[in-house]
Amino acid sequence: MAVYSLIIINKAGGLVYQREFQSGLRKLSTNDYLVLAGTFHGVHAITRSITPKLPALPPSITTGSSSSSTPTPLPSSTQSQSQTQTRTQTPTSGPAFTLPNPGIPTTGLEVLETDKFRLTCFQTLTGTKFLLFTDPGMVNIDGVVMKIYELYADYVMKNPFYQLEMPVRCEAFDRHLATWLRGRA
Amino acid sequence: MVVFSFYIFDRHAECIYKRQWLPRPVSITAKSSRPVSEPSGLSNGSPAVFGQSARTTDDDAKLIFGTVFSLRNMVRKLGGEDDSFVSYHTSQYKLHYFETPTNIKFVMLTDTKSPSMRIALQQIYINLYVEYVVKNPLSPVEHPGGLGVNNELFEQSLEQFVTRVLS
Numbered sequence: 001m002a003v004y005s006l007i008i009i010n011k012a013g014g015l016v017y018q019r020e021f022q023s024g025l026r027k028l029s030t031n032d033y034l035v036l037a038g039t040f041h042g043v044h045a046i047t048r049s050i051t052p053k054l055p056a057l058p059p060s061i062t063t064g065s066s067s068s069s070t071p072t073p074l075p076s077s078t079q080s081q082s083q084t085q086t087r088t089q090t091p092t093s094g095p096a097f098t099l100p101n102p103g104i105p106t107t108g109l110e111v112l113e114t115d116k117f118r119l120t121c122f123q124t125l126t127g128t129k130f131l132l133f134t135d136p137g138m139v140n141i142d143g144v145v146m147k148i149y150e151l152y153a154d155y156v157m158k159n160p161f162y163q164l165e166m167p168v169r170c171e172a173f174d175r176h177l178a179t180w181l182r183g184r185a
Numbered sequence: 186m187v188v189f190s191f192y193i194f195d196r197h198a199e200c201i202y203k204r205q206w207l208p209r210p211v212s213i214t215a216k217s218s219r220p221v222s223e224p225s226g227l228s229n230g231s232p233a234v235f236g237q238s239a240r241t242t243d244d245d246a247k248l249i250f251g252t253v254f255s256l257r258n259m260v261r262k263l264g265g266e267d268d269s270f271v272s273y274h275t276s277q278y279k280l281h282y283f284e285t286p287t288n289i290k291f292v293m294l295t296d297t298k299s300p301s302m303r304i305a306l307q308q309i310y311i312n313l314y315v316e317y318v319v320k321n322p323l324s325p326v327e328h329p330g331g332l333g334v335n336n337e338l339f340e341q342s343l344e345q346f347v348t349r350v351l352s
Contacts, residue, residue, distance in 0.1 A: 040259065042255070043252055106276060112256065112273040113270075113273065114270045115269055117264055
């Protein structure tokens with residue numbers, strides 16, 4: 001039940017904060033952390049784009065009139081060929097596909113599990129990402145992330161000397177973060 | 186539990202097998218009842234059956250390989266050489282990953298509610314891949330373009346495994 005470390009990535013993929021809360025972690029160079037932040041930022045965007053899209057069942061398909069045409073939009077290569085097919089179909093109003101969990105907005109990677117740790121990623125509405133590395137068996141990580149976000153809002157964003165998108169150097173944030181995490185453990 | 190797709194990548198970063206189980210309108214399934222694992226590129230006839238509007242499944246496989254490759258390297262850097270990445274999930278899907286000692290990568294995309302599929306992927310490797318692909322005397326050592334992996338026995342048993350055991 002331990003929080004290993006915290007990384008904050010700004011909306012451009014730059015590392016703005018990195019801190020370890022446990023001794024004995026592998027030592028990575030600053031450069032490694034910068035690469036890690038950039039890589040994660042890219043992977044996060046890709047994981048959102050590879051969301052499986054399920055073809056929607058248009059109401060017209062149940063009539064059984066179209067046996068060979070697909071209800072989904074075809075890529076440009078076969079556009080000309082499909083023109084005749086789509087015209088014969090009754091026009092459908094809804095989107096051509098549905099998501100696996102309709103109603104929930106599509107996000108990028110949220111939780112990554114490995115043998116030795118669990119990475120929880122929380123992306124704020126403004127695009128800042130909080131990466132929390134914890135023990136794989138830890139519970140209520142969301143609560144911890146929310147509290148860290150609250151502390152970030154209070155002690156980083158409300159700090160008049162903090163420049164947006166720049167590395168976080170706020171003593172009060174460090175202090176309160178350490179105190180709260182210690183009190184929790 | 187719903188399985189969306191399954192991929193095998195060889196040690197040269199090539200996708201040697203891909204298979205999708207997206208629920209499709211009934212009238213269309215009749216067209217391709219046989220598993221689809223085209224060695225190179227999709228046939229011109231039905232590239233959009235999976236609902237991917239702009240990208241083909243080939244591009245998807247490349248994106249998935251890039252993702253798991255980056256994440257695997259990241260995890261190794263953070264957790265040490267013996268750490269391995271098991272799965273990740275987003276709000277919409279969950280990706281399971283299993284790598285053999287010979288660097289063959291098995292990837293499966295399922296819905297978010299599914300439990301860990303590490304054992305299942307291991308079973309696919311041991312009971313299906315090794316049995317029907319590796320032990321096949323006619324199968325080449327490498328599988329460029331999916332050659333040797335897309336044999337009927339492997340595809341049928343994979344189909345059975347996913348539809349009967351996993352769901």
